[in-house]
Amino acid sequence: MNNSEKDAVAVGAISVFVHVPGQEMRVAIVGPDETLRKALHDVGIEVGADQVVFVGEPATTVEEGPDREIDDEQEPCELDMKLSAHTRGDKHLHVHCHTCRTVAVTVRYGQHEKHRKFSPARTVARVRTWAIHKFHLQGDSASDKLVLEICDSDQRPRPEERLGELVAHGHCSICLELVQGVAPQG
Amino acid sequence: MESPAAMRLCTDLASARFLAGVADGVWKRIEGDTIVWPFAVFWVAAEARDKSPTGYHFKFDFTGYPLVPPTGTFWDPQSDGELAHGKRARGTGRVEKIFRVDWPDPNPGSALYYPYDRRGSGDHESWKREMPYWVWDEKHTIVDVLSVIHELLNSDEYKGVREAG
Numbered sequence: 001m002n003n004s005e006k007d008a009v010a011v012g013a014i015s016v017f018v019h020v021p022g023q024e025m026r027v028a029i030v031g032p033d034e035t036l037r038k039a040l041h042d043v044g045i046e047v048g049a050d051q052v053v054f055v056g057e058p059a060t061t062v063e064e065g066p067d068r069e070i071d072d073e074q075e076p077c078e079l080d081m082k083l084s085a086h087t088r089g090d091k092h093l094h095v096h097c098h099t100c101r102t103v104a105v106t107v108r109y110g111q112h113e114k115h116r117k118f119s120p121a122r123t124v125a126r127v128r129t130w131a132i133h134k135f136h137l138q139g140d141s142a143s144d145k146l147v148l149e150i151c152d153s154d155q156r157p158r159p160e161e162r163l164g165e166l167v168a169h170g171h172c173s174i175c176l177e178l179v180q181g182v183a184p185q186g
Numbered sequence: 187m188e189s190p191a192a193m194r195l196c197t198d199l200a201s202a203r204f205l206a207g208v209a210d211g212v213w214k215r216i217e218g219d220t221i222v223w224p225f226a227v228f229w230v231a232a233e234a235r236d237k238s239p240t241g242y243h244f245k246f247d248f249t250g251y252p253l254v255p256p257t258g259t260f261w262d263p264q265s266d267g268e269l270a271h272g273k274r275a276r277g278t279g280r281v282e283k284i285f286r287v288d289w290p291d292p293n294p295g296s297a298l299y300y301p302y303d304r305r306g307s308g309d310h311e312s313w314k315r316e317m318p319y320w321v322w323d324e325k326h327t328i329v330d331v332l333s334v335i336h337e338l339l340n341s342d343e344y345k346g347v348r349e350a351g
Binding site (some may be wrong): 014015017018024025026027092096125141144145147154156158160171181182183184185186 | 212278300310318341342
């Protein structure tokens with residue numbers, strides 16, 4: 001822990017978990033009166049003109065139903081506001097730096113496809129929940145075992161991973177597929 | 187001087203990914219006088235189920251980490267021993283298999299039946315082919331282990347504690 005982190009702990013530090021595409025998550029420990037820009041600077045990130053920064057997941061749910069859904073419209077945050085304004089009393093927050101305001105998601109299930117734009121801050125778990133509803137699979141015991149896999153690969157992203165961490169550099173879209181989660185056998 | 191395995195575990199427990207899980211309330215490390223290297227104990231949150239706990243403890247042996255995955259099972263911090271089978275998580279599909287209590291032999295229920303457990307992976311070479319997304323290498327960490335356990339305990343396949351079923 002460096003001196004600035006020790007100072008931050010002394011005044012009620014906030015842990016800022018920073019998600020960046022293609023890189024390991026980083027954490028900045030800073031005081032509540034510091035700005036988000038300072039927290040990002042502390043972990044080596046200077047936000048470029050082509051980047052947006054989101055705090056947390058969008059407040060809207062994803063399960064409203066196929067007829068009522070709208071694409072995510074999460075507003076990028078103001079980098080020079082105090083962190084305490086972002087946390088609303090919490091001692092930590094997740095921050096997402098990305099070049100895409102939304103990620104166009106395609107989910108395949110069998111021969112069918114569904115589409116929706118999500119914030120890069122959405123977790124894989126939330127996208128799975130949406131897909132289960134969208135394909136009318138909720139309440140079906142067979143859907144218990146369905147997990148998301150990146151199309152045409154054997155990669156299964158973790159539920160806590162964010163869409164923004166998964167999309168390829170320079171792209172704002174991703175294809176996922178609902179597949180059976182295989183139980184170990186033998 | 188600490189072993190390379192112990193130093194690597196310390197590094198992984200200081201990672202942003204582990205700390206984010208602690209901050210989000212999905213897992214935490216449990217420390218105590220009786221828990222000494224090569225063992226470590228963690229608590230992992232579980233989705234609410236009738237008459238079931240808010241989470242479960244797991245004790246892992248980190249010998250050889252991270253070249254090989256840890257091995258371990260459900261833990262009872264009160265008795266400082268393996269958790270009674272009736273107090274463990276039950277479910278269907280992956281939950282039923284990975285948390286099975288009729289394996290290994292001897293001492294059934296002493297390891298988790300999946301590729302991120304040293305005992306399970308050592309006995310099942312075919313799993314690398316059947317589950318390529320769960321092949322352990324030295325880039326994996328305790329966070330991958332906790333992440334899978336948390337996924338299972340918060341999935342639709344998890345049905346609560348065994349003795350409530």
